[in-house]
Amino acid sequence: QITLKESGPTLVKPTQTLTLTCTFSGFSLRTTGVGVGWIRQPPGKALEWLALIYWNDDKRYSPSLKSRVTITKDASKNQVVLTMTNMDPVDTATYFCAHGGDAFDIWGQGTMVTVSS
């Protein structure tokens, strides 16, 4: 059974760096073809694709956020970390991590991050 869970701060100040951790079980990021992605959803708005990392450390980023976002993995800990710099109130959203590459078949429950001074 695959599960994922996001963790990190619920409140960050403008200009700060956000670090979120996705801890997963039921699969390995050492297995060929496996990927983990990050997606966010501002309150009442649509999903936004952020970043994706594959088993072989291939990384993909949203062009609009590429300068601010970094995705890394620690396969030994079953974790994927997303960092986003220079946070702004418009980055207030629920952040999801999900298993998959092209399509995301299993999602975490999401974690709400508010950006406010």
Added chain:
Amino acid sequence: QSVLTQPPSVSGAPGQRVTISCTGTSSNIGAGYDVHWYQQLPGTAPKLLIFANTNRPSGVPDRFSGSRSGTSASLAITGLQAEDEADYYCQSNDSSLSGVFGGGTKVTVL
């Protein structure tokens, strides 16, 4: 502004058939990238409904079907049920090798 365009809302009576369109460009759907569909019930994480244009994951009722043609894709729900009331999102990839989502469609069962 989402990269893929979906109608904001569709509605239908129980038992009816509704379709949701997802329009892209030659950089994403039109480039041959697969389209996937998700269902999001209020307050929950999205659930994969259709992957690779037409395929249903195990457990998804066959009332849900997907198609893709040219720069567009569609999700059809036949025999609409009250439990289908939710937000639906399409997703594909684009030439930058990143993913893109649609703006979402709210399905209302009358």
